[in-house]
Amino acid sequence: MFAVLAGAGSATRPQLAHLAGLSKPTVSSAVAELEGTRLAARSGTAHGATGRSAAVYRLGPAAGTVLAVDLGSTHTAVRGCALDGTVLAARTTYGDPRPADTVRAVLGELSTGPLRAAVVAVPDIAGDAGGSGARPATPAVATAVDTLGLPADLPVRIENNVNCAALAELHEGAARGRDIFCYLQVGHGIGLGIVAGGRVLRGASGAAGEIARLPYPWGPGHEPVPEGLEEYAGAGSLVRRVTTAWTAADGPAPHDAVELFALASGGHAKARSFVEEHAREVGRLAAAVTAVLDPGLIVLGGGIGANPQLLPGVRAELDRLGLPTEVAGCAVGESGTVAGAARLAVARGIHAVTGALAPQPPVPR
Template sequence: MEHDVVAVPRLTESASAVFAVLAEAGSATRPQLASLARLSKPTVSSAVAELESAGLAAHSGTASSGTGRTAAVYRLGPEAGAVLAVDLGPDLTRVRGCALDGTLLAEATGSRAGAADAVTEALDALPAAAPLRAIVVAIGDVSAPATESSGERPATAKAGPVFDAVAVALPPGVPVHLENNVNCAALAELHEGAARGRGTFGYLRVGVGVGLGIVVGGQVLRGANGAAGELARLPYPWDEGREPRLEALEEYMGARSLLRRAAEAWRDAPDANGPCPQTTERLFALAGGGQGPARAVVDAHAADVGRLAAAVAAVLDPGLIVLGGSTGADPQLLPGVRAELARLSWPTEVVSSTVGDLGTVVGAARLAVARGVRTVTEPARWRH
């Protein structure tokens, strides 16, 4: 199903402000909107009328106060639109379509090779009348600087062939923003996960690769080239007589090397029960069950993650580090990570992710909603 790009009428500043707070609140009465937008009641009444006329707000019922008086309740209108979030994960593609108040409208999951099909499925499930306002695609490497004019990242920013295939399925004319997948997951932890209520923290993802989402003052720190938190580029090994190699740290910390070390442990332990695990999930399950070689490999991995966390603490002093990723989020790592971090650095709280595998698409959807609201409200700057 095709979703046309619908031009947004230029709103007055007051209507723009009311739309933004209504999108965040989901629904509200005019007195509530006046309080949230810090506008007078007559100004809000005029703004609501403007939004209703444009189809950007709609009456959705009434609410009673303690005095018995009723007030009209408003929500976003049919012309407010929708946004799309796409997580191009290493194995799976997750897609979510949301209204501008964050309501989930559609979702789809597919293989990495079938990413375009998952996008098409989610688009088809969106309301036909909802104009698409913004698209956010979470990828593993966004390292091109933002342009001065729009803040958008060029589509050539190392997005890769999978994004190229997905791009064909995206509706033309809709603003597309590429965002680092770890940054998206950090946003999910900030608003819905283990870092809720903490304005500054580091989200340390360890899985197929390694990455760091840095949140300072409630905002993701991206860096001059969009590459802040690219831990894979830390020099490694750093030892006398050993030359650091490009992304050698990620190679050492990643899931493939973890399974290679498990295979070596199994060869060195002829009394190990059962075959060597072929997946990290199986490795952690055996460790949780008390399997000796598996326990030793997982404990060593926890110490490695603790050293990486100590590097993060030394540079950022974040106060809180949230562990995520296919191996990093396993709570079996926590004791070892905390012990090694305490040995090498100052006290820093370490917790496991609570948003899980959905964190990236959840964070991407939140970012897409914010950008979608901006497409409606920002034209107000140019109205005189």
């Protein structure tokens, strides 16, 4: 009943009975128990068409909160949420070497009940064998998570940032209602979130979707190098290629991908040629994805991938090389990773409560 109320946000007892598929007496007893433990509270009164009124319930002050952290390469985004998904506090900082300050600022605004769980999204392989996220997969991830200064007794799940963004698009964005799709992130790095059967596919070691590890370059006279594809397709390499080819006649050279796309949008011929070529490169990567996964839909995201200027070129190259596949821009935007992490954190927070409330087996004598 607690989980049903958390999912509804607020509801009357008849509404809860309908949502849970339980009898009204059973629901009344459960709601009374939740009220007694301050896990639920009355928030008002609803009046029906017949003039009858019913108490409206929401989560109570003892339900607690959860924390979601997007520990990105260029930023730290933090959300504190109630267990019904309501965002209670949020902060995003850029280029801050002290992400713990951002975490503390959000924690300082959470005053309702215990902190139940945290999910930290990282731009790396996240979990241990089986992809559980119970332990960091690499020392670098462990060090990054340690810098957050999270409470020592707080249950923490570590998740890949692209997987989190894929979850946000599944529930809130361009992939709503889809059973299978892929979220292709192109930005500082590249990555793939794979959703199949409505769930994120993590793989045996939590590394499913690590397309940066595809062999590249591959061909006569070329020797593939680790993460060579990410080095070529990432924003840094794109800007370096632009800078090398730029001449004084082209005007001031763009300092980053944002400036490059702005110039292209304004009609700058050379900038537009680089954007169009990069769109074809992303289209080839998308074609490789369709050959393996046949997802039906690829959602483009990331600092570069989310730019709508890429869509026509990606679609054209994918049509030329790949299986019939819809391509859409991300709908949640740059907050997708922290939004997906918050959704995972809320689910873990609810489980923390319902697990504690579940009947315990008798202790053997």
